[in-house]
Amino acid sequence: xxxxxxxxxxxxxxxxxxxxxxxxxxxxxxxxxxxxxxxxxxxxxxxxxxxxxxxxxxxxxxxxxxxxxxxxxxxxxxxxxxxxxxxxxxxxxxxxxxxxxxxxxxxxxxxxxxxxxxxxxxxxxxx
Numbered sequence: 001x002x003x004x005x006x007x008x009x010x011x012x013x014x015x016x017x018x019x020x021x022x023x024x025x026x027x028x029x030x031x032x033x034x035x036x037x038x039x040x041x042x043x044x045x046x047x048x049x050x051x052x053x054x055x056x057x058x059x060x061x062x063x064x065x066x067x068x069x070x071x072x073x074x075x076x077x078x079x080x081x082x083x084x085x086x087x088x089x090x091x092x093x094x095x096x097x098x099x100x101x102x103x104x105x106x107x108x109x110x111x112x113x114x115x116x117x118x119x120x121x122x123x124x125x126x127x
Contacts, residue, residue: 004033010112011035017043017074023060027069037111038064040073041104052084064097070114071098072107 005014013030015021021044030038048054064071075081078089078100089100096114101107 004035005039010037012037012039012111014039014041015044017041020044020046022046023049023056024063027060027063027067030069031067036067036069037114038069038071039104039107039111040071042074042076045073045075050081050085052082052088057085057088061092061098070096070111072111073098073100074102074104074107075100076102078102 004011011034013026013033013035015023015026015038017040021040023040023045026038026040026044030036046056048056049060050057052058060071063069075089078086081089093099099107099110101110
């Protein structure tokens with residue numbers, strides 16, 4: 001896992017795709033490193049995340065909401081995933097908490113553009 005990555009506009013915690021990681025542990029590490037933005041690069045999410053019956057995706061979403069962490073995930077070839085997961089991704093992409101992207105560049109661009117305030121973060125800044 002790569003620690004905090006800084007761009008011109010944001011700092012975020014990145015779980016690179018060297019090997020799959022525990023998504024909930026990644027949220028904890030993100031917060032421990034002083035960030036509230038998490039990027040899962042391609043390959044960083046375990047297979048269980050994509051099988052909604054395991055509860056891994058649901059647990060991650062709950063942690064993101066509980067700790068006000070925003071997440072971008074690089075998931076190339078989303079169309080190759082199950083119908084249930086594609087529906088989950090469509091719903092996620094309509095919201096502001098987390099989104100799925102084909103490329104890392106698209107994910108980073110979204111991270112850099114997110115600045116809307118949330119009830120827990122009225123200034124709108126991503127910490």
